[in-house]
Amino acid sequence: MILYDRLQFAFTITFHYIFPQLTMGLSLLIVYFKWRYLASKVDKYNDAAKFFMKIFAINFTMGVITGIPMEFQFGTNWAKFSELTGNIIGQTLAMEGMFSFFLESSFLVLFLFGEKLMGQKLHFLTGFLVFLGSWASGYFILATNAWMQNPVGYEIVENGKYVLEHFSALFSNPWLIPAFLHNQVASIVTSSFVVASIGAFYLLRNKNEEHGKLFLKTGLVVGFVASVLLAMPTGDWNAKNVAKYQPASFAAMEGIFETEKAGAEIVLIGQPNMVEKKLDNKIAVPNVLSFLTYQDWSKQIPGMDQFNPKQLPTNVPGLYYSYHIMVGLGTIFIGIFGLALIFLWRKRLFSFRPLLWVIMFLVPFPYIANLTGWYVAELGRQPYLVYGLLKTSEGISPTVSSGNTLFTLLGFVGIYLLLGVLFLLLIGKVIYYGPRSLKH
Template identity: 40%
Template sequence: MDVEILARIQFAFTVAFHYIYPPLSIGIGLIMVIFEGLYLKTGKKEYEILTRFWLKIFAITFGIGVATGIIMEFEFGTNWSVYSKYVGDIFGSALAAEGLFAFGLESTFLGILIFGWNRVSPKVHFISTIGVFLGSMFSAVWIVVANSWQQTPAGYHIVGEGLNARAEVTDFWAMVFNPSSVDRIIHVWQGAFLAGAFMILSVHAYYLLKGRYVEISKKAFKIALSVATIISLTQLVSGHSSADGVAVNQPAKLAAMEGHYEQSAAADLYLFGWVDQASKTVTGIGIPGGLSFLVHQDFNKPIAGLNAFPEDEIPTQVNAVFQFYHIMISIGMFFIGLTLYASYLWWRGKLFDKKWLLKIFAFSVLLPQIANQAGWFAAEMGRQPWVVYGHLKTSQAFSQEVSANQILFSLILFFVVYAILFLLFLYSLNKKIKHGPYDESENPNEFLKYT
């Protein structure tokens, strides 16, 4: 493999592995705020127990998320030096803002959150929980802003030429609120909320199936289900808004997402299919004119297809973009059906009577992770061949001094280290889950006085 492909694989691997953890931290953080808020409002001990239990899992997730995220900053300098020079002013502003507004907030309150239960008042501890949660959300904001600028650059001008060219910020807030950032931030937050909610649903569904911590698990399950139902529905809205933005700002990406090749014709909306890039056709089941309707509210309105763009300015892996995009959409629609059905059973008073449904929820913890990863792969592969859309191609952005062997060696090393971290995460997570929210072995009836 050449240097460019290896550098892309390495960064894709490290960022995809890292992105397992921040969504869990944000999502679990939201529900921790709800648990602790209910504890302060009602005084019921079970909500404090749930907060303490999920705080332990939050701390594990947060710690490994920080450890796995640091390496990416070094990759910018080692493997993507031309890119780093080009976007340094933009990324420097966004990452400085992250350090000031997000990391500062998290680090201020994290110690109180973890160690302050018996040292500060319940209200101060609740404020620290909110502070850490908001810090994790703000961290996502600035990372997404930086990435969104690559998709839809704004608030800048170019200084220099050739390898010395670089983008300079001319309007900080125009850079922050570039055409895609708000839609993408909301969509990322919602994906994170679902990751955390389904983690909590999974663990407490497991307890209910095993007949352990039944009463406290029913309470936690209902709260997480409420969050998952609301977010599943609202994510459909933000996803549609984001796709509308792609139609305006990145039409080649939209065409790749639906495998639409015709230069100017009504575009179908595929439920699933397969793109044959050689023949430039899609085999699958779709709604004729469906994409045209979603974009223009007209089934017959033409949409620019991939044939309307130069061959060297469209994604090289159209089928991959198509598949990743449809995986994300399919999982999102499954979430809507699953949570609405579970909510209907809750309304009927039969939520916990369906063992098969609890089993689905127990295994569903993987689905938000798959959807989040697939969405990012669709977004990033759909942007190709540009690393900064319309300005800097990926083939021009990597470091000229780094050899393929050096990148391959570091990729193998990262894989080994990250595999160890992942096994450590699974071991710690499994240990906390098996122990449970409170110690049954000391007194199995201890919890009865709280319910």
């Protein structure tokens, strides 16, 4: 039953990715706060850096303990895949361990507990190194995923094994840089929304207002810029890559069932009807998709009818919804944060409570957008593990029975439920005590 293996991987990676998507972006904001403190010597910036480092540390721990199972599962549940491709993806995964985990974990301890020992400049430096480590980690994971999405630099040898032919090709993969930038910008969106949301919470509670204003302002400005960058140019680059390298997935995620004679329409709303092969309740704008993808209003884009059904993604509705949720949320983010920036510019934001409420409750949505973005990448790659080469069904462990997999899947669900509750408790506690409690 490959279903249990897939569910277990999907569940554990979804839960895991709640944490790194915050820490990667948040480390950048922490470096920013620390830098502002060094430049201005105003205490609130240092408070902010240390306060968010506490939140970072909790997320980092969760990331470590939910991350180890990810690496292990390549071997435990996807042994055939590991055997056949380990020669290639082993490189990038081992590099992640070597170049990012050691860096991140060594200097995180120093940043958390060494401020008095080291002095301010070294403290800033350790913060910067933590940031570097966390981004390097993202880079190597994306390099691994880029190879699975668009395999390059390999050669197939006896037993169907894929072996490395050009090491540098792994890093000049045209899939890699757009995906990495999109992912990192998305991580900045999550973290700046969290920062803004905590700021809004403090203002609404009339507590820690000085810090609340700083958090809100920083979160809004950074979050707005990142949200725009998310759509243009990084999102755009990725969509063009999908259209070029995985055209069947592109048709599925955009919901194009039939190829149109001229320009393709862009679907805003509609539900895929897999029986009649059409979208129900469709609202679409003609020709726009062709223009966005090829800058040509009448360029033809192949629909799902053009492809062999065996090459189409296995879960078209899931892919379609993931993509539309991601894009829809991204658009809403730009709208709300743009509006909030106007209020900020008019100096009315801090007292306009309805908007503060909205910003506070916006916090789950960048997480949803990030995760659905990854679902687009992963569901879009189906039915392959390595696009065009190795089917998902050919990658599972030949010796592990489905009874064992179901057992461990249930175990993970139970333990992660507990972890999730404890995580919320700890984060809640840090936010409740607030940045002032860190003063000595």
